[in-house]
Amino acid sequence: MFSFVKNLFGKQQGDKALEDLKKEIQEESAIDIAELKDTEVEVENQPAASTSGKPDRVRTELSLHPMWEQELDAEKKYTLRFLQAELPEMARGLISVTGFSMIPQPNGMTVTMFFRNATDKPVRFKNIGLAIYLDDKPFARMRVDLSDMGAIPPHTSRPWEVLFPEESYLHDNFMFSRWKVVMKAGKRSHIWPSTLELDPEMERRMTQRQKDRLESLAYSLPPIPVNSVQITGFDIGKTKEGQLVAALLFRNGLSTDYRPDKLKITISDTDGDVVARGVVDASKIRVKPGNSRPWLIVFPPEFVKKPDANLRRWVLDVE
Incomplete structure (x- = not known):
């Protein structure tokens, strides 16, 4: 608990140190509640104050959990209050994380x-999806139970610590110049099928190059629309x-298993x-909702129409 103390308070305090701390504040991720x-x-469920005539923007104040209120000394509370005061105003009705x-x-x-809570009622965060982005690329992602954080009063910001375990990492690249936390919650119109399904037989047939490209691809592709399936070629x-031999990644945004026939x-x-064309038996392909699954497609020589084609760049079309 309070691991951030090492980062924020491991130096001599003063006006210059406080100004340096402002640089720690990252971008905000906000969602309409x-x-x-x-x-x-x-x-x-309690009556909210009337918003008639009130501004559309909300300036928040610091709200400490009772445990933080008890454990932190006056200097650390002052620093948190200073950091919170540097946060931008919020549109009324939003919640956010910074x-x-x-x-x-x-x-x-x-x-x-x-x-942060810019609504006019106390809000309790429960099970929320959070992600760490390094230079705008996803680095770690998981769902977090935040029920212990308690109710956040209206128009306040509450500091809280979250441990992202190593199993939540999407890759091992720690080189970055910027980072931020993104809230993955709400009624989404898009899905990010980043959970890879890879059966042992498929893994044995893949080269190390294909595995490396697959890992990089799975966590770099943009989200896909809900109730859709996208197929992307990543090696040939x-x-x-x-x-x-073409390696394809099937991404399932349906609410049910994706089970193509042909x-x-x-x-x-x-x-x-056209380099190759054919109808493929796809009856063994099964992709769970919200998941991604690679598959190898093999065209026999008689289906290859241009054997000498340059495949440094290639186009995949699936019907």
Whole structure:
């Protein structure tokens, strides 16, 4: 608890030190509370003050959990109050999260952030999806039970620590110049199917190059619309026997398993010429909702129409 103390208070305090601390404040991730599910937040059922004639922007004040109120000394409370005062105004009706400390631990990464409430009622965060982004690329992602944080009063910001364990990491690249925390919650119109399904037989057939490209691809592709399936090619090659082998990533944004029967696949080169085309038996492909699954498609030599094609860049079309 209070891992951020090492980061924020391990130096001599003073006006210069406080100014330096402002640089710790990261970008804000905000969501309209009306978009959140009951499993994600709970709005306390009590009369709210009338908003008639009130400004659309809200300036928040610091709200400490009773445990933080008891454990932190006056100097640390002052510093948190100073940091909170530097946060921008919020649009009324939103909740948000803003990170201000990220410290590596032996078993993961501790991130301290302000959870902010610009509504006119107390809000309890429950089970929320959070992600760490390094230079605008996802680094770690998980759902967090925040029920212990308690109710956040209206128009306040509450600091809280969250440990992202190593199993939440999407890759091991720690090189970055900027970071931020993003709230992944609400009634989304898009899905990010980043959970990879990889059966042992498929893994044995893949080269290390294919595995590396797959890992990089799975966590760099943009989200897909809800109730859709997208298929992306991530590697291709030819065998000595003249076969063409294409590695595809199936991403399922449906609420049910994706189970195709047959797929008509066409691969073209940069000149627009058809390299291979055929109807593939896809009955063994099963992709769970919100998941991604790679699959290898093998075209026999007789289906390869342009054996000498340059495949440094290629186009995949699936029907």
